[in-house]
Amino acid sequence: MKDIIRSVKGTRDFYPDEMGRRQWLVEKLRQASESFGYEQYEGPCLERIDLYAAKSGEELVKEQAFVFEDRGGDPITLRPELTPTLARMVAEKQNQLIFPLRWWSFGPFWRYERPQKGRTREFYQWNIDLVGSDAVQADAELLAVAADFLKLVGLQSNMVQILVNDRRLMDRKLTEIGISADTKPELLRMIDRIDKQPEDVWEKNLEDLGLDRGQIEATRTLLSNTQLWQESEELSQLFSYVEALGIGEYVRYEPKIIRGLDYYTGMVFEAHEVQGDFRAILGGGHYANLVADVGGQPLPGVGFAMGDVVVMLVLEAYGLLPTDLSYPGTLFVTVFNQEMLIESIRLTTELRMEGFNVILAEPDKLSRQFKLADRLGVKLALILGPDEMANGTVGVKDLRTFEQRSILRNELKSINF
C-alpha cells in the first residue's frame, strides 16, 4: 500500500465493529463467571522474568515471551500467561484471602510465535480459577462455567464439546503398562500430540522413547478406551456432578487429552469445535500447587484459560457473532438548515440531560443526513424543522420501519425509545 507505517506483526487493530464484538464477548464471559460468584481481578502486563523461570514449561518463556531490559537493566517480560501472576498475587496475601477464592480476569497477553489462524502475538485471554480446593466439585464447577459460557454465546453441544481426562488416571494406567517414571512425562506429551502425527511417525517416536511393541499397543488400546473413566473414582464422581449441573451434553471423556503445561496434576480438559480444524477453544485443569514456585504455602486449585481468537473464529463459522452493535440506543438529530443549527444543538442538550446518547448531524441535505444515520446503524432520527418549531414538536423517525411520528418536544423525555 502507501507509506503507512505498519502495525507490529501478529497484532490486531480493533475497529469499532470488532471492538463491539470483543466487548460483547467480555460481557458473556463476565456473565458466566459472575453467575458462579467469581470476582474480577487483574495483574500487571509487565512482570519480572524470574516469575516465569521455574514455571509453566520452559519454552513458553525462553522462546515465546517478549523479553527486554528496562532502563535499569532488569529483564522484563510482557506476560505470556496469567497463572504465575495469579500465584504471586495469592502468595502475597495468602493469610488475608478467603479460600476457596473464585477469581476471573480478561486482559492482553503476548507470545512471540509465528502468527497463523487462531494464533496471534498479541491476544486476549479469559482466565478463571478456583484456588484453595481439591474437591471434585471444584473441578466440576469449572467445567460448568465453561459450558455455561458456551451456551451463553449460542454454541450448542453439537457444535462444541468439552473433553475431559485425568492425569492421575493416565499415570496409573501407564504404570500398569510398565512405563517408567522417567519416560512418562515425554510419553504424555506424545499422547497429547497423537492426532497431529502420522501413525508410523508416532509409533517410531514411542519406540525411540524405549517402548516395546506390546507397550505401544497397550498405549493405543488405552487411548481408544472411552470407558476408561470408570476406573477413576474422581472422574466417576465428576461426571455425576456434571449431570447435576445440567451440562452433561457438553462434557465427554477423552483419554487423549493431556495438556502441555506441566503443572496440571489431576483433571485436565479442553473445549473443541467438533467438525472444523480449529485449535482448542479453551483449556485448563486441576493443579496441586499454585504458589509453591513463588514462595507461598502449597495451594491446590482448578482453572482454565480461553483466548479471544479461536472462540471468535468458531462463533463466526456458526454465524453466532452479533451484527447489530453500532449505536443501539443512540439518537440521531438532523439539522434542517444552518439557521436551525442552534435550536438543534439545544435539543441535543435537552436529550443528553435526560440520559440519551445523541449524535448531532451537520447542516446538509436531509437526504444525506438520513443516509448517514442509516449507515451508522442508528435506530431513531429526530427532525426539527420550521413546521416542528411552529408546533412545538419533534419528528421522530424509526429508521428500520420508516415510520415517523410527531411528538411534543416537552414530552420527548417520557417517550420510551
Place this chain on the structure above:
RNA sequence: GUGCCUGUAGCUCAAUGGCAGAGUACUUCACUGUGGAUGAAGAUGUUGAGGGUUCGACCCCCUUCAGGCACCCCA
C-alpha cells in the same frame, strides 16, 4: 525456529510475457422536508516492497515484508 502456498481498486476476484479489468462499495445528479430501489455520469491502482532477466513483466528469477496452512508450542 522449519517446510509449503498466497499477495492485483476500499472489498471479492479476473487478466499467464504484449494498452491493468469486472462485480460491489464510493462520489455526483435525476430527488432543494426524508435513508432500503432504479437510471445516468464520475473517480479509484508505483499489481505488497526492492532488485534482476527481457524489446516488453501482474505473469519468470532473487531478496524482503505481510497473510494462510502444517510442524513446534499453545489460548
